[in-house]
Structures are given as structure tokens and as C-alpha cells.
Amino acid sequence: MVNRQPIDAYAHDIDEEKQSSVSGGSAASTDKRYSALFSDYEDPNALRRLASRIKDHTLHHLDDYLEQAESSLKRNGCHVHFADTDDDARDAVLSILREREITRLTKSKSMASEEIHLNDHLIKNDIEVLESDLGEFIIQLDGDVPSHIVRPIIHKNRREIARTFQREGIADDYNDDPEAITRRARVHLREKYMEAEAVITGGNFISAESGRVVLVTNEGNSRFGMAPSRVHIALVGIEKLVPTDRDLAVFLNLLGRSATGQQLTVYTEFISGPKDDSQPSGPEEMHVVLMNNGRTDVLASNCREILRCIRCSACQNVCPVYRQASGHAYRSPYGGPVGAVLSPILFGDRFPELADLPKASSLCGACNEVCPVDIPLPDLLLRLRDKAKREHIPQPGDLPMAPFATLATSPAIWRTAMTMSKAMNHLPIEMAPVRPLQDWLGQRTLPEWRGGDFRKWLKKRQSD
Amino acid sequence: MPATTQRPAGKKVLLMATCLCDAFYDDVARATVEVLQHLGVEVGFPENQTCCGQPAFNSGDWKSSRKVARHTAEVFAGDLPVIVPSGSCAAMHFHGNRLQFEECPDGAVESLANRTWELIDFIVNGLGIREWPGRFEKPTRLAFHRSCHLRGTGSGEAITSLLSTIANAEVVPFGQAEQCCGFGGTFSVTFPHISGRMGSLKLDHILEQHPDLLVSGDMSCLMHLTGLAQVQGRPVPHKHAVQVLRDTLQA
Numbered sequence: 001m002v003n004r005q006p007i008d009a010y011a012h013d014i015d016e017e018k019q020s021s022v023s024g025g026s027a028a029s030t031d032k033r034y035s036a037l038f039s040d041y042e043d044p045n046a047l048r049r050l051a052s053r054i055k056d057h058t059l060h061h062l063d064d065y066l067e068q069a070e071s072s073l074k075r076n077g078c079h080v081h082f083a084d085t086d087d088d089a090r091d092a093v094l095s096i097l098r099e100r101e102i103t104r105l106t107k108s109k110s111m112a113s114e115e116i117h118l119n120d121h122l123i124k125n126d127i128e129v130l131e132s133d134l135g136e137f138i139i140q141l142d143g144d145v146p147s148h149i150v151r152p153i154i155h156k157n158r159r160e161i162a163r164t165f166q167r168e169g170i171a172d173d174y175n176d177d178p179e180a181i182t183r184r185a186r187v188h189l190r191e192k193y194m195e196a197e198a199v200i201t202g203g204n205f206i207s208a209e210s211g212r213v214v215l216v217t218n219e220g221n222s223r224f225g226m227a228p229s230r231v232h233i234a235l236v237g238i239e240k241l242v243p244t245d246r247d248l249a250v251f252l253n254l255l256g257r258s259a260t261g262q263q264l265t266v267y268t269e270f271i272s273g274p275k276d277d278s279q280p281s282g283p284e285e286m287h288v289v290l291m292n293n294g295r296t297d298v299l300a301s302n303c304r305e306i307l308r309c310i311r312c313s314a315c316q317n318v319c320p321v322y323r324q325a326s327g328h329a330y331r332s333p334y335g336g337p338v339g340a341v342l343s344p345i346l347f348g349d350r351f352p353e354l355a356d357l358p359k360a361s362s363l364c365g366a367c368n369e370v371c372p373v374d375i376p377l378p379d380l381l382l383r384l385r386d387k388a389k390r391e392h393i394p395q396p397g398d399l400p401m402a403p404f405a406t407l408a409t410s411p412a413i414w415r416t417a418m419t420m421s422k423a424m425n426h427l428p429i430e431m432a433p434v435r436p437l438q439d440w441l442g443q444r445t446l447p448e449w450r451g452g453d454f455r456k457w458l459k460k461r462q463s464d
Numbered sequence: 465m466p467a468t469t470q471r472p473a474g475k476k477v478l479l480m481a482t483c484l485c486d487a488f489y490d491d492v493a494r495a496t497v498e499v500l501q502h503l504g505v506e507v508g509f510p511e512n513q514t515c516c517g518q519p520a521f522n523s524g525d526w527k528s529s530r531k532v533a534r535h536t537a538e539v540f541a542g543d544l545p546v547i548v549p550s551g552s553c554a555a556m557h558f559h560g561n562r563l564q565f566e567e568c569p570d571g572a573v574e575s576l577a578n579r580t581w582e583l584i585d586f587i588v589n590g591l592g593i594r595e596w597p598g599r600f601e602k603p604t605r606l607a608f609h610r611s612c613h614l615r616g617t618g619s620g621e622a623i624t625s626l627l628s629t630i631a632n633a634e635v636v637p638f639g640q641a642e643q644c645c646g647f648g649g650t651f652s653v654t655f656p657h658i659s660g661r662m663g664s665l666k667l668d669h670i671l672e673q674h675p676d677l678l679v680s681g682d683m684s685c686l687m688h689l690t691g692l693a694q695v696q697g698r699p700v701p702h703k704h705a706v707q708v709l710r711d712t713l714q715a
Contacts, residue, residue: 318643324661399650401523450490
């Protein structure tokens, strides 16, 4: 087919096994989310709305909260670095490492680091980086990229992973038992932890009030990473702030349930700075890199609601398009509905190249229904479609709508066309006047054209 | 939501038949008129109506869709409730239009938004009809496909509860009901593969329950689903909810 939408083409060509891993895994997460939220809360939607209001308030006063967070973090003994661009963020991390002659580090899962391709940059500069999240570790071994915000290897099955471990010498033989896989990874990773001089993490939340950096994991790998390391670097997007520690109660209750159907993830860490007299273990230095990388542009746009996102992936899991196409189809670390909104505007100069993403939705609204911070994702997708049209960025398969509008605002012609088009009933499918319509009709039959029949019936009924 | 609606109800309404019923599903528009009249409602039909403009809106051509929306708002001017036998076109009036007119508010368009009802929502929550005195001749399993535009509105609940009161009717649940059927208007044209896969999945879940009748409040979803089913050699009997109301009344 000519002019295929890239995401539709990707879904068409996707490996069947991969597609079934993705759709099975995400459907299971959607179910777990539902039972976790609805068994614990009489009205989870009230909680979602509250979370959305807290985030909106924070974003509205982001300048103030950033200042407050900076001073709280400093009070806790952290070094604070502001990074305006992706370059700035990469440079900030690299220079912290270089100044301390650090060449080995472990890293726990961080979408912010994926966003700026931090690993590639560090490795290019002779730093040994080891991903310690099991999923990310496997991604690293395979030279792959994550396809899901929370479950980076949702597109892989255990047989593939067992083959990878055997190939890469993590294990001597093939064993696809999930427990064996985890055990083998653990043995391998634990040795590496002990050799690392620094640890890089993301940050799920930062309380502006207390300067606590909150990390949410299921494997405890960030904790392990911190134990032997001299230096901890947290790379955090500026939208991750919440005003107070109390607000964390709302978000932590929502995040685990929305992401994985857990009341709380297995580990929730509140990090209040490097080690000192009051907390005798942990890294000697803690650096927080607060990254903008396009976020203030998003804040100034008519899609600012997307900055409420807490990266839970509930929208991705429930999205029927994502389930068919997988996260890789979205050509960005962020897949699914959140990616279709965020990627084209976060990487502003890439808008023309990514403007097809907002079209990859039937606008079904399931994403908004599950979003823990009530982001009106379908509305944002629509606003971006409007933006693409206004900026004259044509999309593959676009249908001409101006003639339709002319027809739909000329009632007399409309009525005539309705009746005349009955001729279509006698047209063979292959003669359908529009190419995309032929593809449509290849898969479906069209009902009989009965244009004008209702109006005729109604006139008769009214005159009787 | 519906219990506290500010929308006008009453026994005099305007019908927006939708372009789909105008072109293909005349019997759905007929059933709408017959059922409303049966309930003592006077139904007006402005001749100059065309389409709500949603195809252009969803395509991102808001200049074109605003033009159509203004036309529709003008055609339905006044203060009467506007009844639409489609959750999708109704939502265009009270949701889509508000989005596309955010930057350029239009009084007539806003008035239309405030007066628009999805048909069954109007019957149940506007007219207060909680039970339907119809009957199927023999026990009938209904699979109700809640179209996506009914999310967050009172219509889904209204349709399910009203259908359940019909004698001999059983509304049967099916798997992954929250998932979209894959139609999405122009989406089905520009994303033919994904749209087809979504539709087939929906059909799998529905047919697993062996329903006697597939029912929806949106003919667009049914057009897509039954068209796919036909080509796949597993045709499924289907009706709009209002056809069920009329037909069970006559039986």
C-alpha cells in the first residue's frame, strides 16, 4: 500500500511472537491495575482528580517550587545542577564523573536517561556503564532499546532472554525458567555492584519542601547500587517536583497500582542527601541534575497537561494501538499515548518528523480513563493533529477535508448527493473512487447505500 | 453525571439523524422517530442538517470542521434539546466542538453543546424512562458494545440498564469490553491494519459469548464490526439500541 502510516506499517510487519508478548503483557497489567485500584478505593477517580490538581498546581508555580527544591536539596547536602538541554545534562553528568576520575558505574532505570541517550554518551567517553534493572540489563546485553516505560523488555519472552544469557556468557547453559534467569542475573550483577564507584538513578518525585528524592523500584537495584558507590547522581526532569512530602501519599498510592497493580512497589526509597552523621551509610556525595530538555516549551504549549505524567505506563498498557504495534513503533523512548503526545513536542525540532504519532490513535479515550493524573490524552492528540495541519506537515494517508466541509455546508447539494450516490451500490469494489477506500473495503463490506430514504419516509409520515 | 444534567429535556425535540443514518442506516433514524413519538415526544427534523464535522476534526483539519460545526449549530439554533442516535456525533457537539472552539468561542456552537443528548441517555435520563415494556419472543442474549464516545457519559449505563428491563433479554458481558472496536472514523482508513486487528479482537470477544444480537448506540462501530465479520465469514446479527426498543415493543 502506498503512503502507509509508519506505525500501521510497523504493526503490519511486526514479529508475531513479539506482538503477542506485548499485547498479553499489557492486557495483564491493565487487569491488575483495575483490581488493585477498585478493590482499595471506593472512588479511584476522585484520587486521580486530586493527583491531577496537585500536579497542575505544581506546574503552575514551577519556578517557585524549583527554587524551593534547590534550597532544600542544598540544605540536605546535595549538589544541584540545572541542565537546560540534553547536551547540558549529559555534560553535567560526565563532568561530575571526570572530576572524580570515576570510570565505572551502575545505573538504575531512568526514562530521563533514555531520553538523552546518556549511556551512549558515557560509554563513548570511556565510562563503563552497567544497567542494573533486570529488564534494562537484558536490553543492554542485546543492544536493544526499551519498548515500554515500566517493563522495558515487555516485547521479549523468557526463551529469548535465556538465549541471550547463554550467548553473553552470563550463564553456561540455556535455562528459561524465570527464577533461574533472575538468579543468574543477580549473581552476575552483585559482583559488578561492588566494583562501581558511582550510581546513576532517576527520580520518581522530589519533594520541594524536604528535598527528598523518591525512588520507586521492584528489584532494589538502586539501593544496591548506592551501597558501595562514592557518588550518587540523580537525573530528574523538572516536572517531577511535588510541593510537600504529604503529597507523596497521593502519588505513591496511585503509581504502583496504576503501573503494575501493586499497592506499593517493593522498594520505595526516600533519599535525603549523602551520608552524614545522622545517616552513616550511602554515597559520600549526592548530585541532583534537574533537567529541562524541552519541558518549559511544553509548559508554554497547549499540551502542558502532559507534564503531569508520572510515567506509570497505564495508558500504554490499555492502548489498543500500542498493543498491536509495540513501543518500538513510536521511535522514541516513550511509546503509547503518552509518547504520541510527548515525543513530538518534547523534542521540539523533531516535530515534523514525529507528527504522525498523534494520528496513531482511534481516540478511544481508554488512556484518559486509566491515567492516574487524568491527562486528557485524546484532546492533546487532537490538538497536535491541528498543529500539524496548521504547520502544513502532511501525513501519509491524509484525506482531503476541505471538499467534505464544502459539501457538508451546502445542504441542497448534500441532499442531492445523498440520493445520487445510490449509484455506488452498483460499483464493484475495485472501482471505488478513493485509493484508501479500496483498502478499507478489502477488509470490510459496506452496507447498502440508502441515501435520502429516511428523509423521504419522514416527509410521507409527516404528511399522512 | 446524567442525574444532574443541565441540559433541557421536555416533549419537544430536534433530531440530528447523523450522516451515517442519512446515507446507510435510514431504519435507525426511523426507529428513533418512532420510539420518541411513542413516548409522546414531538420530533422536529431540520432539513438543512448534514454532518457534525467529526471526520475533519479528527483528521486535524479544524478549519474545515469548525466550518461544518458552525453550519450545524445554525441549523439547530434555538433552545430545544437536540437528540442524536449516536454517542460519537453527540460527543462531537458537547466535547469535540468545545475543544476546537477554545480559542475562538462561538455562542451558537456552545448552545448546541449544552442542548445535545445521545438518544438513549435522553430517553432514560432526560425523560426518566427506567423500564422498557418490550419483549423478545424467546430468551435473547444481547452483547452490548459500549462505543468509546460513551466513556464518561451517562449513556453506557442508560443503554445497559434499559435493555436489561426488556422481557426475555439478557445482556451478556464479554472480555476486554473497555477496548475500542478499532473504527475511529478516518483512523480505519489511515491505519487499516491496526484497525482491522482491533475489530477482529473485539469480534473474538463478542462471539465467544454466542450472543443472539450485537447491540450498540453507534452505527459507526457496528458498520465496521459487521463489515469485518461479513468478510471473515462470521456474520453477526446486529441492531442499534433504538431498533431493539422499537422492535421489542411491536413484538
